[in-house]
Amino acid sequence: MFFFRVVIMSLRALQTNLMRTLLATLGVIIGVSAVVSAMSILAGAKKDIMGRFESMGADQIIVMPGGEQQHGRRVRFDTLKRDDADAVREECALIKATAPEITQPSQIKYFHKNKRVTVVATTWNYGSINDYHPAQGRFITHEDDIAERKVCVLGHKVAKELFGEVPSLGAPVKLAGVRFTVVGVMEKKGFLGFREVDSQVIVPLNTGMKRLFGVRFLTMVTAQATGPKKLDPAIQQISRTLRREHKIRAGTNDDFSIFTREQAKKQVGDVTKIFQVVLYSIAGISLVVGGIGIMNIMLVSVTERTREIGVRIAVGARRIDILSQFLIEAAIISMLGGALGILLGLAFSDLIEKITKVLNTYTPTSAVVMALIMAAGIGIVSGIYPAIRASRLDPVEALRYE
Numbered sequence: 001m002f003f004f005r006v007v008i009m010s011l012r013a014l015q016t017n018l019m020r021t022l023l024a025t026l027g028v029i030i031g032v033s034a035v036v037s038a039m040s041i042l043a044g045a046k047k048d049i050m051g052r053f054e055s056m057g058a059d060q061i062i063v064m065p066g067g068e069q070q071h072g073r074r075v076r077f078d079t080l081k082r083d084d085a086d087a088v089r090e091e092c093a094l095i096k097a098t099a100p101e102i103t104q105p106s107q108i109k110y111f112h113k114n115k116r117v118t119v120v121a122t123t124w125n126y127g128s129i130n131d132y133h134p135a136q137g138r139f140i141t142h143e144d145d146i147a148e149r150k151v152c153v154l155g156h157k158v159a160k161e162l163f164g165e166v167p168s169l170g171a172p173v174k175l176a177g178v179r180f181t182v183v184g185v186m187e188k189k190g191f192l193g194f195r196e197v198d199s200q201v202i203v204p205l206n207t208g209m210k211r212l213f214g215v216r217f218l219t220m221v222t223a224q225a226t227g228p229k230k231l232d233p234a235i236q237q238i239s240r241t242l243r244r245e246h247k248i249r250a251g252t253n254d255d256f257s258i259f260t261r262e263q264a265k266k267q268v269g270d271v272t273k274i275f276q277v278v279l280y281s282i283a284g285i286s287l288v289v290g291g292i293g294i295m296n297i298m299l300v301s302v303t304e305r306t307r308e309i310g311v312r313i314a315v316g317a318r319r320i321d322i323l324s325q326f327l328i329e330a331a332i333i334s335m336l337g338g339a340l341g342i343l344l345g346l347a348f349s350d351l352i353e354k355i356t357k358v359l360n361t362y363t364p365t366s367a368v369v370m371a372l373i374m375a376a377g378i379g380i381v382s383g384i385y386p387a388i389r390a391s392r393l394d395p396v397e398a399l400r401y402e
Contacts, residue, residue, distance in 0.1 A: 024297035025337030027290025028378060032341025032371045033348060034286050038279035039367035040349035044360045046272050050265060058228040058261060060129065061095075061235060063088070063221040063242070066255040078217040079255040082205065084245050085221045091241050094234035097224045099126040102208050102215060108201055109174040110162045117158055118200040119175060121208020129224045130192050137169045137184030144183075145204040148211060153184040157198040175201065178212055231260050287374060291382040294333055298326060298386035302393075309393050319391040326390050330383025331376055338375025342368055 065079045085100035102121040107114060126132070127139045134153065144151050152175065159168050159182075171182045180203065189197045209215055225234040235258050242256055259267075302309070309322055349361040 024294050024333050025290075025340065027293040028287065028334050028337025028375055029290070029341040029344060031283055031285075031287030031290045031378075032338045032375050033345035034283035035280065035371045035374065036342050036345025036363065036367055037348045037352070038276075038283055039370075040345065040361040040363040041352065041359060042272060042276055042279065043364055043367065044349075044353075044362035046268070047362050048360045049268050059225045059231070060261060061223040061225060061231065061238065062259055062264075063223060063238060064219075064257050064259075065217070066253075066257050079246060080218040080221060081216065082209075082218065084242055085218070087241050087245050088221065088223055088238050092223075092234065092237040094226050094230045094237055095223050096226050097125045097129055099123055099129050099222045099224075100205060100218050101126070101220050101222065102205065102213060102217075103195075103219045104213055106176045106201075106212075108158065108162065110171065113162050115158060115161055117155075118195070119208065119212065120200050120202050121205045121212065122202060123205050125224075126202065126222075129222055130197075132189055132192065132197065133187055134184040135187040137182070139184055140202060140204045145206050148206045149204060150178065150180045150207060150211065151183045151204065152180040153186060153202040154182055155186050155198045155200045155202075156188040157196075158201060159185040175203070176212060235260070287378050290334075290337065291378040294330055294379060294382040295386060297333070298330055298383055299389070301329070302326070302386050302390045305390075306393060309390055313393070322393075323387045323391040326387035327380060327383045330387070331379045334375045334379025334382070335372070337379075338372050341375065342371055345371070 063080065063084075080100075082100050085098045088095055089098040099122050104119055106117060106119045108117050120126070122140075123145055124140055124142050127134075133139070135156070137153070139153055140151065143149075152173065154162070154168060162168070162173070163171065168182045168185055173180050173182060186197070186202070191197065203212065223234070223238060225231055238258060239254065243254065246255055248254065312322065313319070346363060349363060353359055353361045
């Protein structure tokens with residue numbers, strides 16, 4: 001009962017100087033909104049990235065060319081060849097299939113319609129390894145690849161934007177000025193890892209290498225292990241095979257890199273933690289500034305209410321009562337700022353998502369709870385010194401204060 005009376009008295013005291021109370025909350029509002037926004041953006045980005053990694057098979061191993069830092073930027077080696085993918089498939093007992101790929105941006109044209117797409121030159125295993133299948137027609141075949149046929153399979157979005165409701169099978173299209181025949185349209189998939197496969201066009205590997213891109217080196221090789229539990233020994237087999245194929249001497253670094261879905265997810269988690277530290281540090285500074293603002297306002301309040309404090313002590317109020325009232329006032333100010341900051345942070349996160357149309361924000365309940373706890377903590381810590389100062393006032397001197 002006593003506690004509620006103190007809370008009511010604190011609210012009345014804050015209501016008396018409403019504008020000053022709102023100004024005192026400004027720093028907390030900014031700090032808490034920064035915390036909520038940072039958490040929402042990071043949590044949303046992490047959820048989106050992890051979801052994309054989940055679209056990769058648990059039994060997949062990705063092999064990519066190695067690289068090194070040169071003049072402040074990452075330079076990729078041209079080291080992977082089709083023979084490497086064949087050697088991995090044939091010589092590694094724990095690998096049941098491989099899909100070598102060359103990926104390059106290009107322009108697809110159908111009569112007067114043009115669209116920027118990603119062209120993936122690969123083999124017939126690509127669809128089965130990624131659990132990605134045609135919705136219409138067929139996928140590229142071994143015969144298409146060997147004969148270097150100019151056939152292509154369209155992603156769902158590409159087919160819809162070029163043809164609409166018109167059947168696309170057998171239609172002629174041009175990729176980088178080269179005429180291709182559409183033999184299939186893929187199912188709607190969304191993302192495979194970081195690639196939006198609905199916006200890509202798939203062609204046979206040999207056709208892409210010799211008739212479209214004019215290149216000899218691969219962008220990557222996707223290998224499918226015999227099971228998720230065989231990934232580590234399978235990686236060792238791939239590493240030994242590629243080192244032998246590339247004639248890499250003992251003690252020399254690999255000119256390729258190998259990773260799995262779980263390794264990629266761990267790396268993303270590590271990077272996310274770094275961003276968390278940076279963003280939370282910035283938000284923490286804002287909260288500290290807000291706490292200093294609350295302390296200043298409370299010190300001014302103590303000075304203005306010195307006579308009131310003296311009267312209360314004179315009529316029997318204990319020093320703990322005075323201390324409690326000022327601590328509760330500071331906590332209320334910070335909690336009010338925390339609540340407004342959460343609303344502002346949620347609104348800002350939603351605005352960022354709508355403006356960018358790339359970031360998908362997500363605000364976990366833990367972020368809201370943590371923001372409120374931080375706001376309350378800042379308020380209590382900031383109110384300790386003013387509360388102690390108020391409780392230690394000499395009642396005689398306080399009553400004589402004008």
